[in-house]
Amino acid sequence: MATWNLTQMQRHLLICNGATCMGAGAEEVTQQIRDEIRAHHLDEQIHTSRTRCNGRCKDKCVVIEYPKGTWYSVQQEETARAIVHESVAEESIIYAMEHGERQRGETRIKGIDKYRKRKGPKKKAVLFVGHGSRLEAGNEEVRQFIEQTKEQIDPSLLVETCFLEFASPNIEDGIQLCIEKGADEVHVIPIILLHAGHSKLHIPAEIEEAKGLFPDIRFTYGQTIGIHDEVLDILKTRLAEVGFDVNQKHEETAILFIGRGSSDVDAKADFYTIREKLWEQVNVPILECAFIGVTTPTVQEGMERCIELGAKKIIMLPYFLFTGILMERMNRMAEQFKVDYPQTSIDIAGYFGYHPKLRTVLLERMNQALDGTSTGMQDLENFRRYVEKYGYEHTH
Structure with a gap:
């Protein structure tokens, strides 16, 4: 083991090489810092040491600077090299010493107390x-x-x-x-x-x-x-909002029941079970399933199937909890279907959203x-x- 002459050392950088940081690129961070030190001939002023875990795994990769007492989260090469020049952006600082007190960056979690008291109610x-x-x-x-x-x-x-x-x-x-x-x-x-x-x-x-x-x-x-009875009530509420009366017979109406789609066979089977339960409670001749991704039938195929079966009115019924990219895509599909199939009345119901039964x-x-x-x-x-x-x- 080498014994370095550190009499001219002004700064000491401790680079975490614990398992989590190593998995996130600590080896590269170590080399980047050392390369920057060599490139600017700062070897005598800045000393580096690899350490084991420093207890801030969420902030990987962690570098600690002494005597300043600053802790850095290094996720980009420019941050690693900036440490050498003490020009690190504030968002990459975990802790900094201010007026003798350690301050945590606003974007950083507090972390778990190492020795939490176990007294009192859970x-x-x-x-x-x-x-x-x-x-x-x-x-x-x-x-x-x-x-x-x-x-x-x-x-x-x-x-x-x-x-x-x-x-x-x-x-x-x-x-x-x-x-x-x-x-x-x-x-x-x-x-x-x-x-x-x-x-x-x-x-x-x-x-x-x-x-x-x-x-x-x-x-x-x-x-x-x-599979839950309350889910069926939510779906019927969303149908009613687009003018569908669950107590009336709708001989020329089809419901296109649309899910996200999954490769899991159990999830797909449950989706079809919910469809069957819903069909028992709405008086329509056609209730087709479709999926917006991953599996088939696709929404396009489901729409074509409803039209082939003679539907004059089609209600697209999303099986989605909240809005999102896929819900927006479905809304665009509905608008395009209205253009492509002008002889068919096409509506789209709402997603679950803030329904109290959810x-x-x-x-x-x-x-x-x-x-x-x-x-x-x-x-x-x-x-x-x-x-x-x-x-x-x-x-x-």
Whole structure:
């Protein structure tokens, strides 16, 4: 082991080489910093050391500078090189010393206290998980829906919202936020219509990972909305809003029931089961299924099928919770269908949105998780068996 002469050292950079940071590119960050030091002949003034985990894995890759006491989150090469010149953008600073006090960047999570007190009553947290959308309006609808639902939730419960993808916070951040606020139990409730890959694999993977990080926290898992009588009432409400009377016979009307689409055979079977249950409650000769992606029949094929069967009026009925890119695409499809099939009356009904019966179902799923009767716990067990048999690379 070399012994360096550090008498001229002015700054010491500690570069995290823990497992999480290494997986996020810490080796490249290390080389970029050292290359920049050499290129500017600063070897004697700036010393670098690799370290093990520094306890800020969410901010990967982490670099600490002493004697300033600044912690950096390095996710781009320009940030790594800027550290050498003390010109790092504020958004990449985790902690900075100001007037002798350590200040956390506004965009940085607080993190978990290393030695949390365990005295006193336990706090329970309910973490609702939305899918997330590239369209921010859809994410905001989820947040507002949960805000409205809070009015019917015991105020002693912590309630947070997170997303699978496309929006913040993600599930990992959501769990950490619950624990930061003192939760000893976290009940994860998916805001997802059908039981498929997201609810079978992706969310359980996040929960299992959290169990490893926080072994003293109790986690439970709720079930998806699934097949539920209240869902049928929501669909009938949306049909009524476009002038469809469920108590009347509609001999020349077809309903085109449109789902997101999934490669999961169980999810597709459940979708067709819901269609059958709905057909029993609406007096139409034609109720066709279609999917906007992943599987068939497509929406175009479903529309053509309705027309072939003789429908003079077609109602497109979305099986979607909130707005999003796919919902906007469906609206554009409806406008194009009106142009392509001028002899047919075409309407599009609304998605679930803020329907009060959606809150009823979600609260039921929450209470099942809280009282231990949710089938979601079996999903966690099924996921563990799946990993044992096939392995699992969690990239969602």
